[in-house]
Amino acid sequence: MQNTKIQRYVRWLHRVEDILLAGVLTLMLILAMADIAMRLITGGSLIWIPPVLQILVLWLGLLGALLASRSQEHIAIDVISRFVGPLGKKICGISGCLFATIVCGLMAYFSIEFIQTSIEYNDIAFAQIPAWPLQLIIPFTFSLMAVRFFFHTLGYLRIRNYQPNPALTGKAI
Structure with a gap:
């Protein structure tokens, strides 16, 4: 029973991630097309569109990294594990995931400090909108990636032939 509850929460989280990623990408495309159309038709555009697109690129990149870390489809240096x-592959998986856990945890910690500084200095993103709420995606995604890599580390340690990508085994995480 406990396992199915956890699986249900994980599936819900995956759906939320997918919807957020699709929503951010769709919004980016709409804003970019509107900006291009306005420049062609009127010779100018809305001043807030470029900074919003910059923020959405940050969100898209971090959500994409989060999605890739879900099944370990992120960029990895796996030269040693090939030979x-x-x-040896298990040791490489454990050490790689443990290293990624530490790095993502540190990134989450320091991004929280970054946001605290942003609040302290009243950083403005655009149109008098404070920057810190738009930057919350940074510690959120790095924290979640750290947790995921930690669970992948546990998977390598506890499961004999651990496959972090459920598509390879036909089983959902």
């Missing part, structure tokens, strides 16, 4: 046996 070693199953035990």
